[in-house]
Amino acid sequence: MIPSIVIDSVSKHFTLRHAHSFKEMSVRAFRGQRLSDRFTALDHVSLTLHQGETVALMGLNGSGKSTLLKLMSGVMQPDEGSVRVRGRIAGLIDVGAGLHPELTGRENVYLNGAILGMSRAEIQRKFDAIVDFSGIERFLDDQVKFYSSGMFMRLAFSIAAHTEPDVFLIDEVLAVGDPPFREKCLERIRELRGEGRTMVIVAHDIQMLVGLCDRGVTMRQGRVVYDGPTEEAGRLVREDRQARRAAAMGEIGG
Numbered sequence: 662m663i664p665s666i667v668i669d670s671v672s673k674h675f676t677l678r679h680a681h682s683f684k685e686m687s688v689r690a691f692r693g694q695r696l697s698d699r700f701t702a703l704d705h706v707s708l709t710l711h712q713g714e715t716v717a718l719m720g721l722n723g724s725g726k727s728t729l730l731k732l733m734s735g736v737m738q739p740d741e742g743s744v745r746v747r748g749r750i751a752g753l754i755d756v757g758a759g760l761h762p763e764l765t766g767r768e769n770v771y772l773n774g775a776i777l778g779m780s781r782a783e784i785q786r787k788f789d790a791i792v793d794f795s796g797i798e799r800f801l802d803d804q805v806k807f808y809s810s811g812m813f814m815r816l817a818f819s820i821a822a823h824t825e826p827d828v829f830l831i832d833e834v835l836a837v838g839d840p841p842f843r844e845k846c847l848e849r850i851r852e853l854r855g856e857g858r859t860m861v862i863v864a865h866d867i868q869m870l871v872g873l874c875d876r877g878v879t880m881r882q883g884r885v886v887y888d889g890p891t892e893e894a895g896r897l898v899r900e901d902r903q904a905r906r907a908a909a910m911g912e913i914g915g
């Protein structure tokens with residue numbers, strides 16, 4: 662098996678500021694309270710993903726999935742450890758992050774396509790397919806700021822899905838679209854999977870992930886706690902959800 666992404670003992674910390682103004686700072690300092698805390702979002706995560714694998718990244722909110730995806734995509738750097746990626750990577754991480762609100766849909770296909778590493782000739786060749794897939798041809802010459810969130814998502818997914826990436830990162834975007842488009846996206850993901858590309862998918866819909874992925878990785882508080890069949894990875898997340906719900910019920914005395 663050829664490694665596609667190698668994550669070696671990666672950690673990522675964030676600083677949480679408690680005081681946002683001089684007044685708040687003075688008050689906290691006067692009370693002897695801390696002005697900020699260091700928070701560990703990823704704690705020595707190691708993971709090797711192989712070419713052609715479709716991997717589900719699962720875990721409760723805040724377990725570190727999106728942070729790990731951002732490190733894979735290179736938009737964020739680890740504080741410790743290393744991330745190595747082989748080949749061209751495309752991601753739908755911050756949906757529409759590469760789309761410019763002031764530009765039209767048409768202009769955004771060119772801009773975003775270029776950002777994702779396509780040449781102008783390649784974009785021209787794929788232009789019709791991208792627009793066709795997105796289903797927004799009627800709005801192609803409108804500025805993207807007037808799009809609904811669904812239309813925005815359609816265009817962003819469509820551009821990314823046509824970049825022919827070696828590694829495709831997908832974060833929760835499938836939750837945004839309308840059901841027919843969501844089905845179309847899943848179809849496209851299956852197609853990309855069939856072409857032997859590496860896919861990493863973050864989603865909360867466990868049933869969908871079990872149907873789509875051949876490996877599941879479960880995260881808890883910044884650590885990988887399970888790596889194996891998707892079904893089992895999903896079962897652990899369901900357990901975590903139940904435990905969290907029980908704890909919340911306990912807090913409100915229910």
Ligand SMILES: Nc1ncnc2c1ncn2[C@@H]1O[C@H](COP(=O)(O)OP(=O)(O)OP(=O)(O)O)[C@@H](O)[C@H]1O
Pocket residue numbers: 675676677700701702720721722723724725726727728729
């Ligand atoms: N830029 C940031 N600054 C400060 N804290 C951050 C930042 N990004 C993420 N975090 C914190 O890191 C932790 C992990 O966040 P992350 O978004 O990776 O979790 P997640 O598993 O993707 O959650 P979700 O399912 O809600 O998207 C969270 O507690 C979050 O508040």
